[in-house]
Amino acid sequence: MTDPADRGAPPARGAVAPWVRTRLRTAPGAALSLALLVLVTSFLAGAFPRAVEAYEGEGLSRAMSTAAPQQSVIGLSAAPASDDPPGRKAAALRGERLTERYRKILDRLPEPLRADGAQSAYGARTVAPVSADDPWLPELEGGAPVFTVSSQSGLERHSALRSGRLPKAGSTGPTTARVEGAVTVRTAAALRIEVGSTVHLPRDGNEGPLAVTVTGIVEPLRPGLSYWSVEPVLAVPAKRWTSGPSPAPYWHGALLLPPEAAPALLSLPEAAEAYWRLAVDPKALGGADPARLRQAVASVERGPAQSALRRAVSPELEVESGLDDLLRRHEDTLSVIGPVVAVGAFGVGSVAAVVLVMAGGLAAARRRSELTLLRSRGASLGGLAGRLLAEVAVPVLPAAAAGCALAVVLLPGGRLAPTLLASAAVAVVASATLPLRAVLLHRGHRPHGEREDAVRPRTSRRRAVAELTLAALAVAAAVALRRRGTAEGEVDWLVSAAPVLVGVVAALVLVRLYPLPLRLLALPMARRRGAIGFLSLARAGRAPATTALPLLALLVALTTAAFGGSVLAGVADARDRAALFAVGADARIEAAGDELPEGLAARVGEVSGVREVTAVRREFDLDMLDSEHDIVTLLAVDPGSYARLSAATGHDSFGAGELRKSSGPLPAIASPSVAARLGEGTATVAVPDGSFSVRVTGVRPTTPAMADGDFLIVDAAGLPVDREPTTLLVSGPSVSGPDLTAAAPRSAAVLLRADERAGLADEPVQRGAGRLYAVAAAAGAGYAVLALLLSLTRAAPERAALLARLRTMGLTRRQGRRLLILENLPQTLLAGAGGALVGWAAIELLSPGIDLARLALAGQGRFDALGPVRLRADPWSLLLPALAVVTIAAGVAAAQAYLTTRRRTTTELRVGDPR
Template identity: 55%
Template sequence: MRTRLRSAPGASVALAVLVAVTAFLAAALPLAVDRYGDAGLRREMEVAGPGRTTVQLFTSHADAALPQEMREAELRRDAARGPYDRILALSGRALPLDADQSSHGVRTTRRLEVPDPWLSRPDGVPPQFHLVARSGLAGHSRLRAGRLPKAPGDVTAATTAVEAAVSGETARKLNIEVGSVLHVPAVERDPLVVRVTGIVEPRAPQEAYWSATPVLRTPYRTTRPDDPSRNQYWVGALLLPPDAGPALLGTGGMPERYWMLAPDTSALHAHDLPGLTSAVASLEAGPLLQRASTAASATLLAETSLDDVLGEYARLRAAIGPVVAVAAFGTGTVAAVVLIMAGSLAADRRRTELALLRARGASLRGLAGRLLAETAVVAVPAAALGLAAARLTVPGTRLPYAVAAAGAVAFLACVAPPLRAVAAHRAVRVHAARDDVASARPSRRRTVAELTLLALAVGAVVTLRTRGAADGGTASGDGLVPFAPVLVGMIAALLLVRLHPLPLRGLARPAARLRGVVGPLSLARAGRAPGSAVLPLLALLTALTTAAFGGSVLAGVADARDRAATVAVGADARVEGVRALPSDLAGKVRRAPGVRDVTAVSVFHYSYASDGRLTVPVAGVDPAGYAALTRHTGIGAFDADELKTSGAPGGGALPALASPEVADRYGTRPFPVRLDAGRSVTVRIVVVRERTPVLAGQEFLLVDRSGLPAKSARPTALLVTGDRPDADALREAAGGAARVQLRTERLADFVGSPLQSGAERLYTAAVAAGAGYAVLALLLTLLRAAPERAALLARLRTMGLTRAQGRLLLVLESLPQALLAAGGGILTAWAAVQLLSPGIDLTTIAVSASSSPAGRAALRTDPVSLVVPALAVVALTVGISAAQAWWSGRRGPVRELRAGDAR
């Protein structure tokens, strides 16, 4: 074995490099999937915020029927702190909790209005407060002024005065200082006096302790639903000491015990999603909640939106998974084929040696064992090296999957040469026979095997297609989806290998009557397809299909994002105000860098049509300018003359453009519309479009702005078109009068999830790796035929063939196979895209949501991705053949036709 390895160090090193690189890619795949999956889950949790991801356990109001002494005991500090540790430990590893950000305490469930006149009142309405006696205030805040509140040990429902702290934001916005006294209304007694002893600043304001209930750190303004004047008032929080809970019983705030359980985001893993979802469900209404009730209270309830957050992530992952799996399985198939081809080439190069060993009495088992040992000595360490490199390069959590992937690569590399040798040397021969179809017709066993594979592949493809149609375009959940390129490539490879020699032989006969020898000879040789041509062709077709599919996916995602951003903004930029914009703003915006045109629009979001019970958004536009905008954006284009007031039919009614829903509701008859300002116009629908740039949604009306009353026609929005308008210049021009949105910024928002970006990078890497393996398969194919071609050129040169004719012969001989692979690749790629397009929805991948402003993003064929890889195969094949002819010409015929050459 040592002698053999030393005699062919180049082949051993090449095999080691191939196995190491393949093992690295195979091991890195599950690690990379885990990595971007975990990052995506954590990002989803961060975007949702602690308010949605924290699990709240609290006692119900059924406890209010208990005697006063028992209620006071339940609201004391120990009653909430006692079961806290047991509740934290309930979910274990299924739902890891962050003990530092979790908390417990007592809180009022109703806001209490505090009438003290010195408190801030935006519209003359007194502020309202939550009273919260929470644990851990000292550790999660730092004092800005005063001291932390304290409570005596004998606090009861009859206590009339307590201390409290407030956050810095609450103190600033509600005019509170250290020493301020608030009088919280009580029930059937004097108000509860709350003295502010300290002002605190949160140490980590975005963490769960403060952000699960944001009002603890930041007050907000709100209005009463029943107030027609919409007067605003502040809502804030008073932070009481943990021992002051019983004092809340004297108020009308309906106090309760609570436990805030914050998930440990850093310990969450995407592959644990099923168990995580189950644990959340159990904690909401299942065994975990029952165990928590046993520890805390029989009336315990749970509330969280964590299950919704996990569901949104699961839907995003489910939409991205099949698309990434297509690239992974396609590239994996090409890599496996290349490993088999490399092993077959190694065995074929030693065909004479192995035939001699068999002639001298070597058994098939001994021959296979020898080749297996020789290959394993090289492949196993190389695979281990690739695994180690993957582990260092791509840290991941599930190492066994990476080990299994690298082990599969080593196994395939080890068994390929022995299996090829066993297949070729089952019978003892002195000389190896030719294996092209001119002398070695395919056996019946091979025919039956190919027909069986063909039938299985066709059946799988038909099943995939029919399931996708039957499910209404939801085949992305079918397990056959990742194998679609391989199945289509297998069908094409089996058919093309069988059929392509027939037209070449037909062309060889008329070509034989030509004067030159190069054309007929090249056609005759190209028509003799070698019996082992299925594997290389399968590798090329699968790689081309995967590359074209990947290009179509990436192009479709980019197009869907661009379209969604355009629909969301309505133009390249949008300047919009709550009220009418200043009259000179349009001129300022038009002078900003990058702005080509500005379209002014008057928008009335709450207009009432006909009977005044249903609202419909109305926009007044300039027909000529707005029609040009619709053509530029490709959203709801129409003819400007159809909307002009001068062409209004029906006795002065304004012609209107409407959405299908509005058109179905009101028809073509004139009907009145009352605008936001109370003024009315009469409109008549003459044009129907699915979408329009200025108004999103399924209901809208567009009318000529010149037909509106003068006060209503003042623009409230400016739609800007141009080549990358300057965002800073637009915001400077708008000042505080309007809000500025840019299409490019909206486009960037659609790529916020690491799950999206990670999947795209992984897909791009998989397609690139597949292309590299396809090139390697092409090189191995040509390398296998290189000795025979070199000997042929040498013989022909001794008969007078020139070097130019030799180069032309090799190029013409390889051109049919290259065209076959290129044409078959285009055909199979197109077929795979058409097959999968009903079941692949790119919307979630494009915009990280189940719905897009531009509608469903379907998979479409990308012509560039179809043609460019195929042309690259042709160019590479021709280039390699020309290089081989040039190299053989340099060596000369004497060195090729050496003594003992059997060819």
């Protein structure tokens, strides 16, 4: 079948399908390459929102799992109405009635809140503890013990029977005088309760006490979970203190009744209430919409859901929950990390969009002659755009759908709408670029053979206005980022686009300046005898004006890669400093009591990998003998060893002579507030072993032995009494944790810097955001290489034809290879050096506005002394992508030159070839 493009008349209306099929058969490689590019880009675009939702959901689940049960449990309570008859009050507390209401509560919980049935509980309890008057119960200074009486459901599932049997209830009502109960092992041990013991609780009126006979002693299963820990006294007795000027302790325990015995609580002097404690299932919140989750929590605490629960359960129902505060803290972390992540996402998205546009633009330029012929034979712009759109849509749409599906399969659990929108955007850009570019190229007539190179550009007013607008946007974005920063809590797209805009403006500037060095270099080359240098510069200068698009892609990609690498480097550096700040050295051995055993420092020094051991004695009760009551820690050290440690750990170094005593008071180094309290002269301080005089010889804000707080450092040899150290700071990057633990006493705490650093990166939100930035840096470098390959592939046919013509004039194969390699060298060097320079400039320009503290330190406020965590220019992230661009460009040019020179000249010099 003859291609419609080869016939003189316009194709018929029914020839659209043959056109698409014929074009795809003619250039299957181009179609497959475009489909692969769209597949990867669609996958990355669709995976980004799902990855963000994944680490946000995992972070929320982690926060729920590690939070105190009082924060992650929804507590509901309802006391019987005071004007209800006794029978109705008793019915409201019976076990079957509480179970019925529990099910109603579960049915009315708004999504995505779901209760964890394994840890949720309900029952009846006394609102305040009831005093017991049995003489055999142990009494402390504060008086007789008190008991919380509870009939919590599920005791048989959440405890193991250690002795006796579980309590039973027969026909129980408000007037019942005797019931059975159980206590936990620790309650029995503290209050001397045994199986068969009877605890008597006073009742209202003239009735006798309520006798609770203990029939069983139970051991709580998983006491750290919410069933037992929402009200800890149910499992472990506690000491309460009397009020008054001299508080005294007394015991507070719990008696566990069966649910059917709950009506007996109505006779006690303290009010009884029904309660339901719903442990929220953290797994159900992992993929929840944060806005919907906040709305659900607010609805339960003080909104429509609470009203519905009151109608179904009781008008007296009260709701308490710490979920609101927990969600607020989680959202605060996300609000700080989100803008930082948006900077990387915007950079990669911009690079991907530029590469997609570049691929379509290069395809339009490659087929310019073909499309010009169609226009000359009567094809309209609309018809031409429709054919090209249909041709491109065939490989693009299935590839975009496959990338979207791959993102959904590999990252399950997220919302589908953002993924679909992101992949659809990729499909639209990839499909529309070629038709739109073709329409722009062929909407007017251009003279045949018109020069469109970089040496003689023709700048229109519209282009100048567009470039000035981009420059103004870049300046505004940089100023906004430096002033407002990324810690405002909201994602600002102008601020997030700052690195990309800086790269775009730099690309425009380099394109403007590019012809000048070429002209200057061409002048001396023209006077030399060899033709290769002059030809290579002339060819570089005659590169088409569309070189700006590949250069833009390269610069934006290299800037994004450098920016992402600097974020990762800044995060890693902050975590290293924070871990060293917390431990004080590579490892720390801390005494559990007053001091470490004698000779321990020498034994630790013999452990493999230990370079030096610095002994420190810490006295937490240093008396400054003034009116202030702030706690000051005395650090008694060996001056030489501690001075070396301070210098090695990055703290303000000092000379060992500043602490060594010659005569007079003991020299000391103090924190700023302690130095202000002691003054410039001699002062007296006191420790339990005696008092001594000190004189401040230096002021340091931090020191290795103290993560925070006020301190005073002195020479241990100058103290009134020589005592063993309480802390050993161990230096040695390769120190072994197990060996160090084996050398230390069992009672001592061993803390490793590596473990502390790993804990800083263990939070799901920080870990997920760090992975996204690593992917962003890698994707930026990958798109840079792809943009380079597209640019070189575009010029390959024209270079092959030129080389064939020059070879007919006597150019050797070796000279031809050198020509092609040198021709690419100016643009490649410009892109590589410009990318590294622009990346460095963007980091230096924007780093004051980006604080990586939350991303690096998992939101732990105990590292405030480190100050803001800024970007740090990483040489590897700056140089490796740039060197890769130069190396790949040289390799591809050499391969093209080798393949071209291996062909026969007549293959390229065909009759009528327009190249």
